[in-house]
Amino acid sequence: MTTLIHTIPSLVASLTGSLVQDGHADAGHAAEQVGHAVSHGIATPVEGPLWIALIPLLPIVGLLLATFAAIFKVKSKLPAFLTVGCLAGAFGVAVGAYQHLSGMAPGSTMVVTAFEWFDLSWGKGTGQNFHADFAFYIDTLTCLWMLFVTGLATLIALYASEYMSHDVGTGYCRFFAAFNLFVFSMACLVMGENLLVLFLGWEGVGLCSYLLIGYFYKKPAAVDAAKKAFIMNRIGDFGLLMGIFLTFVKFGTISYPELWPLVQPYIEAVKAGHVGDVPLTVSLIPILFMIGAFGKSAQLPLYVWLPDAMEGPTPVSALIHAATMVTAGVYLIARTYPLFLVSEYALPIVGWVGAITALLAATIGMAQFDIKRIMAYSTVSQLGYMFCGLAVLSSAGAAYHVFTHAFFKATLFLCCGAVMHGFGGQLDLRKLSGVAFMKGWGIVGIAMLVGCLNLAGFPFTAGFFSKDMIIAESFVTAGPGYGLIGWILLLTAGLTAYYTFRVFFRVFVGPKSYEPGDEAHDHDDDHAHGEEHNHDAGEHGDHHADHFHPHAPGLAINLVLGILALASIVAAGAYFIDTDHHGWVGKMVHESSANYTGSAAFLDAAGHGADAHGHDAGDAEHAAHGSFLGMDPHKVMYYVSGVVGFIGIGAAFYLHYLGRKTAATSKADTLLPLLGPIPRWAQHKWYVDEFYNAVIVLPLRVLAHVFHAIDRLLVDGLVNLAGVLPRLVGARIRPWQNGVMHGYAVGMVGGLALLIAAVVLLSM
Amino acid sequence: MTFGLANLANAAGSTLAQAGFPEPMSTPALAHYLFLSAVLFVIGMVGFVTRRNLIIMFLCTELMFQAAGLALIAFSRFHLHHTGQTFVIFVLTIAAAEAALALALVVLLFRKKDSLSGEEWREMQG
Numbered sequence: 001m002t003t004l005i006h007t008i009p010s011l012v013a014s015l016t017g018s019l020v021q022d023g024h025a026d027a028g029h030a031a032e033q034v035g036h037a038v039s040h041g042i043a044t045p046v047e048g049p050l051w052i053a054l055i056p057l058l059p060i061v062g063l064l065l066a067t068f069a070a071i072f073k074v075k076s077k078l079p080a081f082l083t084v085g086c087l088a089g090a091f092g093v094a095v096g097a098y099q100h101l102s103g104m105a106p107g108s109t110m111v112v113t114a115f116e117w118f119d120l121s122w123g124k125g126t127g128q129n130f131h132a133d134f135a136f137y138i139d140t141l142t143c144l145w146m147l148f149v150t151g152l153a154t155l156i157a158l159y160a161s162e163y164m165s166h167d168v169g170t171g172y173c174r175f176f177a178a179f180n181l182f183v184f185s186m187a188c189l190v191m192g193e194n195l196l197v198l199f200l201g202w203e204g205v206g207l208c209s210y211l212l213i214g215y216f217y218k219k220p221a222a223v224d225a226a227k228k229a230f231i232m233n234r235i236g237d238f239g240l241l242m243g244i245f246l247t248f249v250k251f252g253t254i255s256y257p258e259l260w261p262l263v264q265p266y267i268e269a270v271k272a273g274h275v276g277d278v279p280l281t282v283s284l285i286p287i288l289f290m291i292g293a294f295g296k297s298a299q300l301p302l303y304v305w306l307p308d309a310m311e312g313p314t315p316v317s318a319l320i321h322a323a324t325m326v327t328a329g330v331y332l333i334a335r336t337y338p339l340f341l342v343s344e345y346a347l348p349i350v351g352w353v354g355a356i357t358a359l360l361a362a363t364i365g366m367a368q369f370d371i372k373r374i375m376a377y378s379t380v381s382q383l384g385y386m387f388c389g390l391a392v393l394s395s396a397g398a399a400y401h402v403f404t405h406a407f408f409k410a411t412l413f414l415c416c417g418a419v420m421h422g423f424g425g426q427l428d429l430r431k432l433s434g435v436a437f438m439k440g441w442g443i444v445g446i447a448m449l450v451g452c453l454n455l456a457g458f459p460f461t462a463g464f465f466s467k468d469m470i471i472a473e474s475f476v477t478a479g480p481g482y483g484l485i486g487w488i489l490l491l492t493a494g495l496t497a498y499y500t501f502r503v504f505f506r507v508f509v510g511p512k513s514y515e516p517g518d519e520a521h522d523h524d525d526d527h528a529h530g531e532e533h534n535h536d537a538g539e540h541g542d543h544h545a546d547h548f549h550p551h552a553p554g555l556a557i558n559l560v561l562g563i564l565a566l567a568s569i570v571a572a573g574a575y576f577i578d579t580d581h582h583g584w585v586g587k588m589v590h591e592s593s594a595n596y597t598g599s600a601a602f603l604d605a606a607g608h609g610a611d612a613h614g615h616d617a618g619d620a621e622h623a624a625h626g627s628f629l630g631m632d633p634h635k636v637m638y639y640v641s642g643v644v645g646f647i648g649i650g651a652a653f654y655l656h657y658l659g660r661k662t663a664a665t666s667k668a669d670t671l672l673p674l675l676g677p678i679p680r681w682a683q684h685k686w687y688v689d690e691f692y693n694a695v696i697v698l699p700l701r702v703l704a705h706v707f708h709a710i711d712r713l714l715v716d717g718l719v720n721l722a723g724v725l726p727r728l729v730g731a732r733i734r735p736w737q738n739g740v741m742h743g744y745a746v747g748m749v750g751g752l753a754l755l756i757a758a759v760v761l762l763s764m
Numbered sequence: 765m766t767f768g769l770a771n772l773a774n775a776a777g778s779t780l781a782q783a784g785f786p787e788p789m790s791t792p793a794l795a796h797y798l799f800l801s802a803v804l805f806v807i808g809m810v811g812f813v814t815r816r817n818l819i820i821m822f823l824c825t826e827l828m829f830q831a832a833g834l835a836l837i838a839f840s841r842f843h844l845h846h847t848g849q850t851f852v853i854f855v856l857t858i859a860a861a862e863a864a865l866a867l868a869l870v871v872l873l874f875r876k877k878d879s880l881s882g883e884e885w886r887e888m889q890g
Contacts, residue, residue, distance in 0.1 A: 421821030738889045740883065
């Protein structure tokens, strides 16, 4: 396997030697490209067909259509279907782009320029100009991302057409407008040819996240959550921006095709073992990028916005906070992987942050009762896995996990959404039970089961394979404490299985019982009536007052859930296409800039990777070098994680299904007192929010008050003084003009006397 | 030119006296005249500032005029040139005209307030 990974660059180099063209290169590459070793196995881009620009353009069309629908006060579900149409079109174009790309030699890339954006120069020297086109860079990594982003966006828009139907006529158009803007921004982010277009998309998705989380703007919790998400994103964006600036300062360009050849010398240096040769300015760039990634992808310490973001409508949670926006951080690192490979500390930091976040979020998820929150923490945890994957040089594993996670997490969120929609906003797992057996909820139950199996890593599901790749690789690659990371990830896998099936066994199976949530309303009821229902339900347990009936999902929701569940299953099959490279996804990743070509030599001094010359002796070293309890991780990990998954599911089964008669309690409650205060701490999210509040928010608020006082007293005071002074002076002088003639006469005489004195004195 | 003339006059004072010209004035004598002029001026000034009666105030201004005229005449005699005296004639004429004007104003003012006191007029204040 190692040999195959290493032969790819040489294969590609020979193939793309023919693609390297002199002269006309649309991104302005230097002639150094010719003759010099092709960078990192990445080919010089060729000019791509312009119809690829439809991928970001169609969502803009959808945005305009939704805006017109809002202007003309359309009262039907039309904006939703228009959106679905535009996004389906974008998906079609993405498929076409992939077909086009796969028609070319492996490892090739395309650049599609929409228009020239910036072309500034402020001097004649080399570093004194800045050029950025609004262009798109299509390689296999881009295609992978765009396929699932547009596909999921289409499906979720279809789901949202029914889910948001309560708001038709009021906020419906606004929702879909923001939805379209989001897809456009994500397309810019993923398809951008340079860091500036990526940043445009980055900010755009942050903005749309704010708009969509705060969709229910009349609800203070939602507004606060939107602000929190945006502000924490901004902190990350600061890091990213600094990274972009540093890239420009160091390399003079921010465009990927121009950047990779410039990074190549450092890669060569690291391959040869001289990690210290890489200057600080270069190794600092990935550290700054990772701050941005942590903000966007909700890792420690910037993850607290994601659970709060569940205040937004469920389709938003599914699309943005499960499948697309939060993977932008992973994408950033994968895309700029060459820079990460030459920095000594970047990848280990990413790995450790990811691992700790994964474990932390899993422990919090175990103690929550709100099923959407549990899924949110699960997302944070799985994102930690993806970052670990990148850190252990399994960018293929990370990307595959992104891919599978997008499908099954979207499925899970949409099922939770269906439950919420049908039970009047009820999300507490202590108040719902046996939903899958209720009439009309069968498909939801099956989809939820499929999603849970994937998340828990049940053998032969897609989630199993993808998680496996990452955990196995973490035992193989040598890096600071990477073995420990592997154990942490394994433990987290067990916890994940537990809390996932806790949700499933509590909410979807077991005795049928439900309580409507706060938003329960029949169309002719008012809210006061709904609150009475709650009281009734509390007393009667699982018979319910006749007024509330759960609202089983309709066609659109069931259809989407079915498709997504199916897709989650099929995604497992992608593992088996092209097993040489860990599946179809692996192949996509290896032919792009996210390829690991053994250049992170600092991660293992002896063996795995430093041999860019690809010899078989590496395999023997490889097996002995990274091992899991003395066995080869790649072979053994399937069984180990399978066992861990079973243990988790088994624990959930025992504690939350066996012998459970009501919705509210289970065997777990009897065990909880044994653990002391720990469950309570976990339920309060380890008080991280409170910590941030005390350490960051409170001092800032005090500072704000101080500044306010300074502003009021000093600044306003100075301005007021400028007004008061003339008044004081005037008050003194005004009495001189009292209209008394003699006073004026005295003044004249006095003045005359002074003049005479002056003349006499001066003439002496 | 007048200064040179004065020196010549002094030097040839006796000659001029024989020709029928008046004797040139000595500087101390000039000082006496100027002192008188100053005293008159100050009396007029103080009177103007101090007195309440409008007519008396006007009288004091006239006194100041006279002081100025006296000074002019003294210098004219000192420099043996007629400019000063001519000027005084003009000043007296103008003073007379101005007196008429001022007294007409005083009459109008009196009609408004039924009083000759300057202190009655305080409206233009602030």
